[in-house]
Amino acid sequence: MHDVDEILTFADPELLEKRREWLAALEDERRLSEHTLDAYERDTRQFLIFMTGYNGHPARIKDIENLRATDLRAFLAARRKEGTGARSLGRNLAGLRSLLRFLEKTGLVNAAGATAMRAPKQPKSLPKPLTDGQALRITTQEGQLAEEPWIAARNAAVLALLYGCGLRISEALDLKPGDFPAGTRSLRVIGKGKKMRLVPLLPVVLEAVETYRKLCPYALASDEPLFLGARGGKLQPAIIQREMQKLRGAFNLPDNATPHALRHSFATHLLAGGGDLRTIQELLGHASLSTTQIYTGVDTARLLDIYDKAHPRA
Incomplete structure (x- = not known):
C-alpha cells in the first residue's frame, strides 16, 4: 500500500x-x-x-x-x-x-x-475448454510431472475429479475419504451456498482416487481432507494451479489450460456428446440455467472452428 x-x-x-x-x-x-x-x-x-x-x-x-x-x-x-x-x-x-x-x-x-449509478456493462467472455485429447492427457498419472509417485497420483486424481465430475477446485480439495464409501457410484459434493449435489463417479476417476490413497504416505482419516500436501497438511489450490502451469509448458498447451478450464471442458464435452442443459446445470451446481447456457455459445464456437479448419470452402 x-x-x-x-x-x-x-x-x-x-x-x-x-x-x-x-x-x-x-x-x-x-x-x-x-x-x-x-x-x-x-x-x-x-x-x-x-x-x-x-x-x-x-x-x-x-x-x-x-x-x-x-x-x-x-x-x-x-x-x-x-x-x-x-x-x-x-x-x-x-x-x-x-x-x-x-x-x-x-x-x-x-x-x-x-x-x-449503474456499473459499466461487462463483456461476455466464453469459457475456453480444452480439447478431448488435451484433457485426457493431463488427467492421468502418466501425464504428471511430479517425481514422487504419490504426488503424481494425487495430482492426477484431483485433475480427474475436475474433468470427470465437473468439480470446482475448492470442491475437490474439500473432499474427505469418507465421501468415497465402498461400492459408491456417485459423489456428494457441497458447492457454493453449501448446496449439496450428486454427481456420477466414473470408474476411471474412482480408480485415480484409489491409486492416490494407496500411495499416500500419510494416514487418511475419514473425516479429514482427502488430498494432502507434501508435508501432510491440506492441499492448497495454488499447488494444483502451479502443476497445471508446468503441464502447459511441458506439453505445449494453450494458456487457457487451467484447473477451472477442466470444469468448463466437462460441461462442453457433455453438451457436444448430446447432454441436455438441465442435466449439465445440475451436475455443475449452477443455481441458474442462464449460467449454464454459456456453454451453448462455447459449443457453437467450437463447431464453427472445426468447420473453418475442415471445410474445403471455408
Whole structure:
C-alpha cells in the first residue's frame, strides 16, 4: 500500500485519514484479500488524483459530500480514455461505492449518487475448454510431472475429479475419504451456498482416487481432507494451479489450460456428446440455467472452428 505522504498533494489530511480507516476496516472486519485491498487502494487513489484535477485543488470531504453520478461518469470516462477495460471500471466503481458508504455511515457524505449509478456493462467472455485429447492427457498419472509417485497420483486424481465430475477446485480439495464409501457410484459434493449435489463417479476417476490413497504416505482419516500436501497438511489450490502451469509448458498447451478450464471442458464435452442443459446445470451446481447456457455459445464456437479448419470452402 502507498504511504499517505505519497499522495498528500492529491487530498487533504482529513480525507486521507478517513480513507486509511476505511482500508483498515476492510482488512480487519471484512478480511478482504491483499490483492483486493491493493486494488481498492489503487482505485481510490486514482479517484482522488482525478478529483484534484477536476476541482483544481486537493480533494476534500466537502468535494465528495454530495458526489453526483455525472462526477463519477467523468472519472470513469477519463479512466476509459486511458485504456481501462470494463471489468476494471466496474471494480473502480465498486471500490468508490465502498468508501462512500463508509463515509456515509459516519455522516460525512451522501452516497446516493454512487449507489444509483449503474456499473459499466461487462463483456461476455466464453469459457475456453480444452480439447478431448488435451484433457485426457493431463488427467492421468502418466501425464504428471511430479517425481514422487504419490504426488503424481494425487495430482492426477484431483485433475480427474475436475474433468470427470465437473468439480470446482475448492470442491475437490474439500473432499474427505469418507465421501468415497465402498461400492459408491456417485459423489456428494457441497458447492457454493453449501448446496449439496450428486454427481456420477466414473470408474476411471474412482480408480485415480484409489491409486492416490494407496500411495499416500500419510494416514487418511475419514473425516479429514482427502488430498494432502507434501508435508501432510491440506492441499492448497495454488499447488494444483502451479502443476497445471508446468503441464502447459511441458506439453505445449494453450494458456487457457487451467484447473477451472477442466470444469468448463466437462460441461462442453457433455453438451457436444448430446447432454441436455438441465442435466449439465445440475451436475455443475449452477443455481441458474442462464449460467449454464454459456456453454451453448462455447459449443457453437467450437463447431464453427472445426468447420473453418475442415471445410474445403471455408
